[in-house]
Amino acid sequence: MSPFYCYLVVILSLALASASPPAAASISVSAVEPPRLSNMQQFLRAHNEARAAVGVPPLSWNDTLMMEALRSSDELRRDCEALPRAAWGTDGAYGRNLYRGHGVRRGADAAAFWVEGRRWYDRDANACAAAPPGRCCGAYTQMVWRATTQLGCVRRPCRCARRPCPDVIDTVAVCEYYPPGNYVGQRPY
Numbered sequence: 001m002s003p004f005y006c007y008l009v010v011i012l013s014l015a016l017a018s019a020s021p022p023a024a025a026s027i028s029v030s031a032v033e034p035p036r037l038s039n040m041q042q043f044l045r046a047h048n049e050a051r052a053a054v055g056v057p058p059l060s061w062n063d064t065l066m067m068e069a070l071r072s073s074d075e076l077r078r079d080c081e082a083l084p085r086a087a088w089g090t091d092g093a094y095g096r097n098l099y100r101g102h103g104v105r106r107g108a109d110a111a112a113f114w115v116e117g118r119r120w121y122d123r124d125a126n127a128c129a130a131a132p133p134g135r136c137c138g139a140y141t142q143m144v145w146r147a148t149t150q151l152g153c154v155r156r157p158c159r160c161a162r163r164p165c166p167d168v169i170d171t172v173a174v175c176e177y178y179p180p181g182n183y184v185g186q187r188p189y
């Protein structure tokens, strides 16, 4: 039993983070705004879309896992990084994906970042092929791991205060998975 973890640091461009919507040049014809999905709904939907795309059954939400993600995110918030300082007590019991993004990010942003790992996943070799520095496919393979049935996630603001980092609000996010995936030598699906 040796699940491997893929620790992810997001280097999103600040331009992207500060991009504002285009000036309203036209008046929307619809008075009804589409409902804004909660972060929980965003996490769940992104996972289940990625799973459906490879024919794997959907995950369900679990509040115990969400509380565990909350605890894990406390740890990440201290440094505002997607890198734990030390091993966590539940390492191995749960699968875990980590995210850090510049600026205020939502659950959908974190999940989209993980899903992007699909690009570097080589299913024939069951390996992460030539990912650019700081990127990998391990978060993606956990998302679509067939034997995983439940998840719980959080996204939380953190203050990036360490020099030369500007004193701004960034975001960390954590999903915890049960049963854990990413067992060496097994394919996710």
Ligand SMILES: *[C@@H]1O[C@H](CO)[C@@H](O)[C@H](O)[C@H]1NC(C)=O
Pocket (backbone or CB within 6 Å): 062, 063, 064, 065, 150, 178
């Ligand atoms: C939620 O996850 C915990 C930890 O894996 C588990 O003990 C519990 O039974 C799960 N709850 C449900 C409703 O499946």
